[in-house]
Amino acid sequence: MSTATYTVTGMTCQHCVASVTEEVGELDGVTGVEVDLPTGAVTVTSDAPVADDAVRSAVEEAGYQLA
Structure with missing residues (x-):
């Protein structure tokens, strides 16, 4: 199991x-996507x-950028 957190602007x-959840969730091997809207954190x-x-x-x- 692997976890990584990114900041999306x-x-x-x-x-x-x-x-963002839908697009990232379609990547091979991804089992979960959590997005914190106030901070832009995507785990x-x-x-x-x-x-x-x-x-x-x-x-x-999805129309956004990684910070």
Whole structure:
């Protein structure tokens, strides 16, 4: 089990949270995504470490940026 936390900028509402959760959650091996809207913290839990570039791409696909 692996856990990594990222900071995402640009999220302002629950729709933002849902978009990021959905995109990151579709990455191979990801078993959980928790988003804290006030801080922008996104915690990704996975079977094995997920490449930072893959998380960045998923966040950008959702319309946001990693800080």
